[in-house]
Amino acid sequence: MRISLTVNGELREADVWGGESLLNALRDRLDLPGSKNACEQGECGSCSVLLDGVLVCSCLVLAAQVDGHEAVTVEGLAGEDELHPVQEALTQGGGVQCGFCTPGFVVAAADLLRRNPDPSDDELREALSGNLCRCTGYQKILAAVRAAGSRS
Ligand code: FES
Numbered sequence: 001m002r003i004s005l006t007v008n009g010e011l012r013e014a015d016v017w018g019g020e021s022l023l024n025a026l027r028d029r030l031d032l033p034g035s036k037n038a039c040e041q042g043e044c045g046s047c048s049v050l051l052d053g054v055l056v057c058s059c060l061v062l063a064a065q066v067d068g069h070e071a072v073t074v075e076g077l078a079g080e081d082e083l084h085p086v087q088e089a090l091t092q093g094g095g096v097q098c099g100f101c102t103p104g105f106v107v108a109a110a111d112l113l114r115r116n117p118d119p120s121d122d123e124l125r126e127a128l129s130g131n132l133c134r135c136t137g138y139q140k141i142l143a144a145v146r147a148a149g150s151r152s
Protein backbone atom coordinates (compact mmCIF):
# COMPACT_ATOMS: atom_id res chain seq x y z
CA MET A 1 0.00 0.00 0.00
CA ARG A 2 1.09 3.55 -0.60
CA ILE A 3 1.28 5.93 2.33
CA SER A 4 2.05 9.60 2.49
CA LEU A 5 3.29 11.34 5.57
CA THR A 6 5.17 14.44 6.54
CA VAL A 7 8.67 13.59 7.70
CA ASN A 8 10.94 16.29 9.06
CA GLY A 9 8.70 18.89 7.46
CA GLU A 10 8.62 17.30 4.03
CA LEU A 11 5.72 15.43 2.45
CA ARG A 12 6.94 11.95 1.54
CA GLU A 13 5.37 8.86 -0.01
CA ALA A 14 6.33 5.22 0.37
CA ASP A 15 5.08 1.81 -0.71
CA VAL A 16 4.91 -0.44 2.33
CA TRP A 17 3.56 -3.88 3.12
CA GLY A 18 0.80 -4.35 5.67
CA GLY A 19 2.97 -5.57 8.53
CA GLU A 20 5.84 -3.17 7.97
CA SER A 21 6.98 -0.97 10.82
CA LEU A 22 7.42 2.77 10.64
CA LEU A 23 11.05 2.14 11.56
CA ASN A 24 11.56 -0.03 8.52
CA ALA A 25 9.77 2.43 6.27
CA LEU A 26 11.92 5.30 7.52
CA ARG A 27 15.17 3.40 7.10
CA ASP A 28 14.56 1.35 3.97
CA ARG A 29 11.97 3.31 2.01
CA LEU A 30 12.65 6.91 2.92
CA ASP A 31 16.44 6.89 3.23
CA LEU A 32 16.38 8.03 6.85
CA PRO A 33 18.71 5.58 8.64
CA GLY A 34 19.16 7.70 11.78
CA SER A 35 16.55 5.75 13.72
CA LYS A 36 18.15 2.44 14.64
CA ASN A 37 16.86 -1.09 14.90
CA ALA A 38 18.46 -2.57 18.00
CA CYS A 39 15.72 -4.73 19.51
CA GLU A 40 12.58 -4.32 17.40
CA GLN A 41 10.55 -5.02 20.55
CA GLY A 42 10.01 -1.61 22.11
CA GLU A 43 12.67 -2.23 24.74
CA CYS A 44 15.67 -0.08 23.84
CA GLY A 45 14.50 3.27 22.47
CA SER A 46 17.02 3.28 19.63
CA CYS A 47 14.22 3.79 17.13
CA SER A 48 12.63 6.76 18.95
CA VAL A 49 10.84 9.32 16.78
CA LEU A 50 8.18 11.93 17.36
CA LEU A 51 4.85 11.03 15.82
CA ASP A 52 2.42 13.95 15.79
CA GLY A 53 4.59 15.40 18.54
CA VAL A 54 4.52 12.31 20.75
CA LEU A 55 7.61 10.22 21.47
CA VAL A 56 7.16 6.67 20.16
CA CYS A 57 9.22 3.60 19.38
CA SER A 58 8.93 3.48 15.62
CA CYS A 59 9.54 -0.27 15.66
CA LEU A 60 6.15 -0.67 17.36
CA VAL A 61 4.18 1.52 14.96
CA LEU A 62 2.87 0.16 11.69
CA ALA A 63 3.84 2.27 8.71
CA ALA A 64 0.27 1.96 7.50
CA GLN A 65 -0.90 3.74 10.66
CA VAL A 66 1.06 6.89 9.93
CA ASP A 67 -0.59 7.65 6.60
CA GLY A 68 -1.50 11.33 6.78
CA HIS A 69 0.47 11.91 9.97
CA GLU A 70 3.66 13.75 10.83
CA ALA A 71 6.94 12.29 12.03
CA VAL A 72 10.16 13.89 13.16
CA THR A 73 13.28 11.75 13.22
CA VAL A 74 16.74 12.43 14.60
CA GLU A 75 17.66 13.75 11.15
CA GLY A 76 15.07 16.50 11.53
CA LEU A 77 16.24 17.98 14.83
CA ALA A 78 19.27 20.00 13.80
CA GLY A 79 18.91 23.36 12.10
CA GLU A 80 20.39 24.25 8.72
CA ASP A 81 23.69 25.34 10.17
CA GLU A 82 23.63 24.23 13.76
CA LEU A 83 23.13 21.15 15.85
CA HIS A 84 20.17 20.76 18.15
CA PRO A 85 21.17 21.91 21.67
CA VAL A 86 21.05 18.29 22.85
CA GLN A 87 23.38 17.20 20.07
CA GLU A 88 25.69 20.10 20.85
CA ALA A 89 25.76 19.31 24.56
CA LEU A 90 26.32 15.60 24.03
CA THR A 91 29.21 16.36 21.71
CA GLN A 92 30.81 18.91 24.01
CA GLY A 93 30.21 16.90 27.17
CA GLY A 94 31.53 13.58 25.95
CA GLY A 95 28.07 12.04 26.11
CA VAL A 96 27.99 10.61 22.60
CA GLN A 97 27.69 6.85 22.80
CA CYS A 98 27.45 4.43 19.90
CA GLY A 99 25.44 4.93 16.76
CA PHE A 100 22.71 2.62 17.97
CA CYS A 101 21.70 4.21 21.25
CA THR A 102 22.66 7.85 20.67
CA PRO A 103 19.97 8.75 18.11
CA GLY A 104 17.26 7.55 20.49
CA PHE A 105 18.76 9.45 23.42
CA VAL A 106 18.86 12.60 21.30
CA VAL A 107 15.22 12.35 20.23
CA ALA A 108 13.98 11.50 23.74
CA ALA A 109 16.02 14.28 25.34
CA ALA A 110 14.88 16.81 22.76
CA ASP A 111 11.29 15.79 23.43
CA LEU A 112 11.77 16.20 27.18
CA LEU A 113 13.35 19.65 26.92
CA ARG A 114 10.68 20.84 24.52
CA ARG A 115 8.06 19.95 27.12
CA ASN A 116 10.12 20.81 30.18
CA PRO A 117 13.27 22.92 29.68
CA ASP A 118 14.27 22.62 33.33
CA PRO A 119 13.64 19.01 34.36
CA SER A 120 14.50 17.71 37.79
CA ASP A 121 16.90 14.79 38.01
CA ASP A 122 13.98 12.42 38.55
CA GLU A 123 12.13 13.82 35.54
CA LEU A 124 15.27 13.52 33.44
CA ARG A 125 15.89 9.93 34.45
CA GLU A 126 12.24 9.05 33.92
CA ALA A 127 12.20 10.64 30.46
CA LEU A 128 15.28 8.70 29.35
CA SER A 129 14.35 5.47 31.10
CA GLY A 130 13.15 3.96 27.83
CA ASN A 131 16.53 4.46 26.19
CA LEU A 132 19.09 1.80 26.91
CA CYS A 133 22.84 1.72 26.50
CA ARG A 134 24.16 -1.74 27.15
CA CYS A 135 27.75 -0.67 27.58
CA THR A 136 28.34 2.17 29.97
CA GLY A 137 27.02 4.54 32.57
CA TYR A 138 24.58 7.32 31.89
CA GLN A 139 26.23 10.15 33.82
CA LYS A 140 27.64 12.05 30.86
CA ILE A 141 24.40 11.69 28.94
CA LEU A 142 22.36 13.04 31.85
CA ALA A 143 24.84 15.87 32.43
CA ALA A 144 24.71 16.84 28.76
CA VAL A 145 20.92 16.94 28.70
CA ARG A 146 20.94 19.08 31.84
CA ALA A 147 23.39 21.43 30.12
CA ALA A 148 21.25 21.57 27.00
CA GLY A 149 18.21 22.39 29.12
CA SER A 150 19.96 25.26 30.80
CA ARG A 151 20.90 26.70 27.39
CA SER A 152 17.44 26.46 25.85
S1 FES B 1 14.37 -0.96 18.11
FE1 FES B 1 12.53 -0.04 18.77
S2 FES B 1 12.64 -0.05 20.93
FE2 FES B 1 14.44 -1.11 20.29
Ligand code: FES
Residues within 6 Å of the ligand: 097, 098, 099, 100, 101, 102, 132, 133, 134, 135, 136
Ligand atom coordinates in the same frame (compact mmCIF):
# COMPACT_ATOMS: atom_id res chain seq x y z
S1 FES C 1 24.37 0.80 23.31
FE1 FES C 1 25.31 2.50 22.45
S2 FES C 1 27.16 2.78 23.56
FE2 FES C 1 26.04 1.23 24.62
